[in-house]
Amino acid sequence: MKASTKAALISALVFPGLGHLVLRKGKRGLLFIVPAALAVFYLLRSVLQLVDQLMEEVNRGTLPLDPALILERVNAAGGDNFATNLASLVCIVCWVGAIADAIWLGRRNAK
Template structure:
């Protein structure tokens, strides 16, 4: 298997930029993918944790019954604003960019 294929698989299946760092030995280029992806993922995880905490607090307070339909509606009503869409887009671009970089960009 070619090094570029191994790097693309690592970047696709584990985390963006890992293929550049571990297989292709390009640490600076790897950081161009790892840092934005990590920041975007942390932002999305924080938003999900905040929404889940709010729903759990409502359930424990008794204001939201243990009805799956009502809980689903509460989850759908959660608004992360434009930051959520931006973070998801950054994560997607970093992931796809790292795969394409590993496959097609020559050293």
């Protein structure tokens, strides 16, 4: 398997920027790893805060254990805001960019 293909697959299937480590371009890989990791941590923190809040309401008895009502509460929580949309966009851009860059670097190094 060519190095560019291997690097692109690692960046696509594991985490953006990790494929650059296969190509021995660690500093360049950090340009994808760091923003993607920060965005993933922000999204994960937001989701966990919402889950904690909903679990607290269920435990207190103020929110019945009904999937339809919980889904309504999740939709009403306002998770669709600028910060979460930006974090999602950063994840997508880093993922696609890391794949494309790994392919490009692998092909350039092969010449």
